[in-house]
Amino acid sequence: MKFGMCVTLQDGTTHCLGDVDELFSVQSISKVFTLSMALRRVGDDLWKRVGREPSGSPFNSIVQLESERGIPRNPLINAGAIVVTDHLVEQAGPEAMITELVSRLRQLTDDDSVSVDDRVASSEAIAGARNRALAHFMQSYGNLRNPVEQTLAAYFSHCAISMNCRQLSRAALFLAFDGRDPVSGQQLISGEFCRRINAVMMSCGHYDNSGDFTFRIGLPGKSGVGGGILVIAPRHGSIAVWSPGLNPAGTSLVGSLALEALVKNTGWSVFV
């Protein structure tokens, strides 16, 4: 069984366990970084096109989208993340947007090897019938501004970014320190936006499993179907865990058990 876990602390040191250098597809974890980019660019206007309530349903459900007339429940389900991507594509164009995201991740991790796995991106571009349905559906409500295939190409690309645990926990460190990277001292996003991203991760980071994750781990997090989970421990550090093998809600089974143990030992739950 493959398993890796990294904890990056305020001073930038990263504590590692297991397969921490193995690259995996970050998938939905990338939504945290696109949300961060979009908030920095357009601010609270984003919330006109996407909500911040948990969906109570699977990541690719289309039901609520109909009753709520094309406004996705939150930016961490597929429909909501497609809207966020659409926003970024509208501002920068599809390729520049991906270039900017990757270069930002390289800078945060000080590691130029972060990149999109084109093979993964194009296999999703072929198989993504459900995401296409979501995108056309939102377009029918006027909540998509670019051609469907253009927005989806960018969406498939950022989901196909490859990272390892070491890079991922380092990249997200600023989210544990109110938007400021504690090593470089750079304020990457305002404190207010940082708290909001964490809040949305807490409420909505794990689809219809979000309440259970909050109940068991007590920290904001985001899972990806590649087996990765990113978790933020405010004022303490950031954590990346990876292990294939998912529960029915698409969260790494072993990864979430490891996080539960970590939180128990560190007392990092926000609810203590």
Next chain:
Amino acid sequence: MKFGMCVTLQDGTTHCLGDVDELFSVQSISKVFTLSMALRRVGDDLWKRVGREPSGSPFNSIVQLESERGIPRNPLINAGAIVVTDHLVEQAGPEAMITELVSRLRQLTDDDSVSVDDRVASSEAIAGARNRALAHFMQSYGNLRNPVEQTLAAYFSHCAISMNCRQLSRAALFLAFDGRDPVSGQQLISGEFCRRINAVMMSCGHYDNSGDFTFRIGLPGKSGVGGGILVIAPRHGSIAVWSPGLNPAGTSLVGSLALEALVKNTGWSVFV
């Protein structure tokens, strides 16, 4: 306009603003105390009969109850709180259960005036058609163990408890200190259960508005249609606010604005 706010700190001092001695009906805020009692009595077995996921729907919705075969989404929506009450009624009988709850609240607040407003309780007993529907519906799935009217009588009673902001913030102080009342030193509930109650309040404390509350306030809380809101700031203290006038999700409009301001000034958000 009526408005009161109290903040109780670790040393037991309570800082007050406005109409803090005015009694109001705690309504759904009582669910936090019944959940605490039930976890202490039966522990994690409770989760066989009720989930811990946000519902994504109003407090008295019956829809998810059907698709999930009589298991309410969480203990803070009406259906879930009725199951928790049913559990307590099964253990202690309907009257003893209310007596125990009231005496516990009196002890926590060191104030014998806390009591059930019988007039409110009986008016709900008459008008509670929707709660009756929920209860019979759960009974049809075998998830109610006492006669419907017996469990509902206890449920209507604990929702009709009258308290003021001063009492409410004092009573919940133990939830901010990992289950231990920091003044008396008494461990009222295990640290683990305390964290879980806070987690459930964070995920599910405000019906289909829970994500928005987490987004704006960043603290676990529970609203009641009487205009009260109870909020827990872990390691800092507990806060009770009261002001009639509700948003569509049943949360005090002015109360939540006041909490937003308080959190901004204190930096008590768990996401900082």
Next chain:
Amino acid sequence: MKFGMCVTLQDGTTHCLGDVDELFSVQSISKVFTLSMALRRVGDDLWKRVGREPSGSPFNSIVQLESERGIPRNPLINAGAIVVTDHLVEQAGPEAMITELVSRLRQLTDDDSVSVDDRVASSEAIAGARNRALAHFMQSYGNLRNPVEQTLAAYFSHCAISMNCRQLSRAALFLAFDGRDPVSGQQLISGEFCRRINAVMMSCGHYDNSGDFTFRIGLPGKSGVGGGILVIAPRHGSIAVWSPGLNPAGTSLVGSLALEALVKNTGWSVFV
């Protein structure tokens, strides 16, 4: 295997096959007769409290009742039939209403043995948690005018009427001849109301199986969980079939196969 089928023709002769004298509980088939009574008494005002669209869901589903604010989809699902009964109870009182229904059935069949099986009625009165939920739910929307238990007592009684195939096909003969009993010559209901009852049976007579029944049998009908099915062949006659053993939608399995064969041989489908 128990099986009985009766066909009553315009001249009042009844053609019998199998266990046609065995009494069974008519259950939901009684809804056709209460609908007929209610239309005669209050006319089209009834449609303010109940719709006439197929529900697309099981007989006791509560979901649509919520999104449509307490107005049941049609009078042949449980919620709708409870509203119809509530209407009749309001007019006549619960006991007189049952007395009138039974005496009308005795007159139609010229057989004084038709009666309510009190043992069945009271077992439903005990077990009817789901129907209680539906009734309280509609009451919460103001769509129930009598005390819930009073209306339900009448509802459970008329569902517990015992009849055999011979009686049932004779009792419904007027529905095949535009509301006029062709033997006695008595106009029991206006032609317009008769056509509407048949239309509702065609659209909604078999819960989420109504389309399939129309597809296979091509005649208006109503099934009951006691294993009976009543079918109307306009201008030809009425048919009662009975055989325990239900499909997932609650329609007699063997009964519907027998009807399919009958329609094939007689050419009585309304679609020829």
Next chain:
Amino acid sequence: MKFGMCVTLQDGTTHCLGDVDELFSVQSISKVFTLSMALRRVGDDLWKRVGREPSGSPFNSIVQLESERGIPRNPLINAGAIVVTDHLVEQAGPEAMITELVSRLRQLTDDDSVSVDDRVASSEAIAGARNRALAHFMQSYGNLRNPVEQTLAAYFSHCAISMNCRQLSRAALFLAFDGRDPVSGQQLISGEFCRRINAVMMSCGHYDNSGDFTFRIGLPGKSGVGGGILVIAPRHGSIAVWSPGLNPAGTSLVGSLALEALVKNTGWSVFV
């Protein structure tokens, strides 16, 4: 106000009223003819990919499609009609399929002017976001066999066929005579399939308004958003009515009133 109505009788004579020569877009009425083609080609295998239950929801709803895993409720809602078209495209290719349909309609009406309005077809091809969503959604469940755009091109084309009332009532005459055109004597479809098409029109011909149409008109029919309605009076004849101005379910308002009057005067309801 534009209004036309034609009734074609067994001898082929057509009785006309109003704007019966004005061409309109048949839109969803074309689904009756594609269903007829598909049943003739593949028979009952079609029902593996599409149901025959009323949907209880609007013509382009995506909700049930999710809970029923990509199998549309019936062939007369958009999703179901797209599956039927996909079936025909698979057999014949997209262009040959349209050619065959148009040539069949020309033969039935003995009028070579029946054709696809390419301007309408291409405007739908541009605007059809919702239908694209439905198609990709079904593809995600494996219930679409051709490329989405290929099937949709054929679907948009057959919805864009232009006909007038005179042509439409003549073309459908065979459905009133058990599949046999009573003028030419040609058996166009088996009697069994004909009855099934009529049954599906009766149960599902008007989206979430089907029960009401059956209740008021009492005949199988199919409406189109172009303002046309096709109605079959078994053993009597076929009726086409056209008048722009739709009710919320997409059925011609004036057209359905005219049909109600016609049925009252002729006694053609199948429920008499």
